[in-house]
Amino acid sequence: MSDEKHAPAQKPYAKLLRQYAGILASLILLCVIFSVMNPRFMTVANLMNVLQQIAVIAIAAFGMTWVILLGEIDLSIGSIIAVAGMAAAQAFLAGFGFLPTLILTLLAGAAMGLANGVLIAKLGLPSFIVTVATMGIFRGLVSLPTNGAPAMIEDPTWIAIGAESFVGLPIIIWIVVVLFVFNHVLLSKTTFGRRAYLTGGNREAAVYSGIKVDRVKIAIFMISGIMAAISGILLSSRLYSAQTNAGTSYELDAIAAAVLGGTSLSGGVGTMIGTLIGALIIGIMNNGMNLSTVPYFYQLIVKGLVILLAVWLDVNSKRAKQ
């Protein structure tokens, strides 16, 4: 199926259902298992909680989907999440208001993505190496202003993002919804999205067809940086502070969400819907296992096994088609 994932459909809903049948079934299965294990799982309050918990990962995973779609990887997003929080805390300390701080934080994310993108596209360095390096560099930058100590955030509007609701839903969930729609539309309805698919599908053919692949690459790493910065904003808002170790290893959850959702690591195939479902699966696994008091180290083992299984199924279905 994965080859046709992006193709326009005559009956969109039937097709969508068929396309995501496997992953949706896993999602439902997980919900059933956790409901049986713990009656508190299937409550509105808990499900809202799950949604809020996955927000940070889901938004970072939207950015990661773009990058993986391109056949690249961005390991620096966990560090960007932390830098964003610290940038905001420092801006407030310096007396900036809410809006200037917000803009500054987003710009910081875009700048870090730009750095990654330029190193990868213009210098031709492998994204794995570049983002391993910038992961360390950005993580180091976080500690510069406070010598490694956390910084408090007291701005009421900033705190409200993670704490308040709007029309019955937590603001944080609204943000996920808006960003999902934005990324989904940009990817599936615009020429930019199409160029991303083509560049990831066959870079060489894209160059020959007059697509400016360097620009596409740089733009996508900037999107990844901005998405990570938004994740950082949400995280710092929920924690009332900027922690120097915030977002550590979040890149792995974001990659897992994208891959569970069917984004191909070799590039050219993937959707935002898939990634959203992937993020839900990871969130529900975390929440369900926490509620059932599964020790943390078992959780890590189970999550790893689930990811292996998903990738194996994906590779298998591709082989079967050939």
Place this chain on the structure above:
Amino acid sequence: MSAVTSDVILKINNVSKLFGPVAALKNMHLEVRAGRVHTLLGENGAGKSTLMKILAGVYHATGGEVEFCGSPYKPENPQEAAARGLTIVFQELSLCNNMTVAENILATREPSVYGFINDQALERRAAEIVRDLGLPIDVTEKVGNLSMAQRQLVEIAKGLSIDAPRLVILDEPTSSLTEAETDILFSIIDRLKAKGVAIIYISHRMEEIMRLSDDISVIRDGEYIATRQRETVTIDELIAMMVGRQMDEIYPPHLFPPPPESEAPILSVEGFSRDGEFKSVSFEVRKGEILGFFGLIGSGRSEMMNALFGLKAASGTVRVDGEPAIITSPVDAIARRIAFVTENRKEEGLVLAHSVEWNISMAALGRFAAALGFMRKREERKSATDEVGRLTIKTASVDTPVGSLSGGNQQKTVLAKWLLTQPRILILDEPTRGVDVGAKFEIYKIIRQLAAEGTAILLVSSELPEVLGMSDRLVVMHEGRLSATLPGGATPETVMAHATGITS
């Protein structure tokens, strides 16, 4: 089969090789004698490489038998071929650049104790081999630091380093050698002959062949044509045997007469050069004209087309409609309405996992862009569907992944992609490679139709009948230079003579 001549070392009888339904070799015959150089002559794609790969154990023959040194010979793999005393030096370099000459020459046969390589013994052994061959090369040097010609010599040393070779196959060994190194190679060949080793030699260079060969066999379209002794044959006779087929009847007639010479060219190229690839090439093409480009491998035609499309830097003047055009990227080329169907459709032409529709629209995305970069998907679908109909692309739907189509339909999809950019100049590099005969004919009809609509076409092909059958005029290239511009009615013999450089 009886009456084994004492000095026949390799006897190929009735050998055939099928790739699916396609016969790459049919009823091949060959007798190679000890101590003689036997040249194999044939156009690109005649089946020489297939035959050599069968002998080397890379491919397995579909039928027929081979006798080597008096006993049946059916190598399972190159190691077995080497053990029997047959060695092959391929034209593509198979060396590791970051390892030394010695390590490369003795790769997989390093002198070792319990798996630990004895470096001193390795260097000593390699130095002996190199000295015996008279090569001016330091075995401790990294291959990456050597010139292309020196690397080719290392490749030859590697091939000859097996114990007691009986038959040595040299596949275009001189293509990257300068004269000095060619002389070294020829003296190596002389010494091998003196030792009674048989040599199968593949080359396109006529002067070299006439100097070196004892026997010359011609193959064409996968079939054995004839064997001649060097003294009894002329270059002209050999070329006639190589191309000697009737012009196939598969080339559709011109829809209009070609444009007159007096008409201003749409594209003119002057003194187009790029170091090591092509040199001072000049030509022009008019609206509605099909300009053929013929040359053997290494003649620089594909490299030149890549440069013309802005994929490689080159010096010289390119004019479109008489105006100087600076083209440094495909974006520039497409803006001037130049289109380029490359020779590798899977690598450079298509995104195999994506749908036919996406592949058709990919070079003309701007046409389907509305405000804010939104795609006009309905128009995209209509254009794709129209092109599929116009070029009769056989596909279940425009949503089918293009990778699942046949070669001919994939090629038509690449054509459709470029037609959507409404090109005025269309470069076609090997447009019918790997395409079945039916689709070939359809592609020829499309090319004729496009020319009739006023598109200027640059048709690059290594199939001589194709260029002759389709072109209004013909540019022949030899080793990076334009060796002749010929009228459409040129004979195959003339073209081949210019392509092999024997007229210059």
